[in-house]
Amino acid sequence: MKIQVVKADITEIEVDVIVNAANSSLLGGGGVDGAIHRAGGSAILDECRDIRNRQGKCKTGEAVITTAGNLPAQKVIHTVGPVYNGGERLEREKQDLTNCYLNSLKLAEMNNFKSIAFPNISTGIYRFPKELAAEIAIKTISNYKSETIKNVIFVCFDDENYQIYIARLK
Ligand code: AR6
Numbered sequence: 001m002k003i004q005v006v007k008a009d010i011t012e013i014e015v016d017v018i019v020n021a022a023n024s025s026l027l028g029g030g031g032v033d034g035a036i037h038r039a040g041g042s043a044i045l046d047e048c049r050d051i052r053n054r055q056g057k058c059k060t061g062e063a064v065i066t067t068a069g070n071l072p073a074q075k076v077i078h079t080v081g082p083v084y085n086g087g088e089r090l091e092r093e094k095q096d097l098t099n100c101y102l103n104s105l106k107l108a109e110m111n112n113f114k115s116i117a118f119p120n121i122s123t124g125i126y127r128f129p130k131e132l133a134a135e136i137a138i139k140t141i142s143n144y145k146s147e148t149i150k151n152v153i154f155v156c157f158d159d160e161n162y163q164i165y166i167a168r169l170k
Contacts, residue, residue: 003141003152005169007162010155011039014072016113017065018155019104021121022078024057026064031124032157036076040069044076061099065107075111077104081122084129094136097122101140108149115151120161134164 010018010032020036023029026048028037037044047066051058058064063079082096100121108116118137122128141152154169156162 001141001144001146001149001152003138003154003169005154005156005162005165007156007159009035009157010117010119011035011071013117013153013155015115015117015151015153016073017075017077017108017111017115018068018071018073018117019063019119019121020076020078021081021119021124021126022058024059024080026052026058026078029125032119036071040067040071040076043067043069048078061096061103063100063103063107065111073117075113077107077116079104079121081126082128084122084127093128094132097128097133097136098140101137102144105141105144105146105149109146112148114149115153116149117153117155119155119157120165123161130161130164134161134168138165138168 021032051064058080060080063077065077068076079100082093123130123133154165
């Protein structure tokens with residue numbers, strides 16, 4: 001599996017599937033979630049609503065897949081990152097973030113996708129420390145053995161995350 005880092009808007013990335021840092025309602029929000037729904041159009045929200053009606057809310061660490069609407073990607077995987085609190089909750093929160101990456105990779109594999117792009121899940125509105133989040137993301141992806149996925153792209157939006165990823169992956 002080839003791992004790349006770019007500084008970009010994930011809505012513009014041409015891969016089989018992009019990952020969204022959603023919330024458990026699956027009904028949209030700010031940050032990268034807002035950008036994906038804005039650029040992808042209402043077809044994404046329609047499918048998110050259908051999923052909600054079928055299974056209820058999406059739990060932290062879990063992932064679901066929808067159309068990508070007008071985006072260049074074929075599909076969007078929506079995963080719900082942990083809200084960072086730290087302290088005695090830290091171990092649970094680290095496991096939840098690991099699960100976001102793992103469950104997204106599993107869904108991509110089940111759909112036979114070759115390329116996947118991830119945002120820096122939980123490092124915006126959910127306040128997860130960026131260094132720790134990068135360590136978890138890179139470790140989880142690097143340890144994942146996949147038959148189908150050939151390319152993983154970390155799409156950093158803010159400069160701080162970009163510098164962290166470049167330093168860790170050089
Ligand atoms: N492309 C790529 N990355 C982006 C983009 C973009 N267009 N916009 C922001 N980022 P956040 P979270 C980066 O806050 O912390 C939403 O309201 C951003 O720089 O989007 O997981 C959801 O509905 C940061 O590094 O997601 C949830 O309620 C990263 O994306 C909540 O925010 C994640 O920041 C989820 O919070």
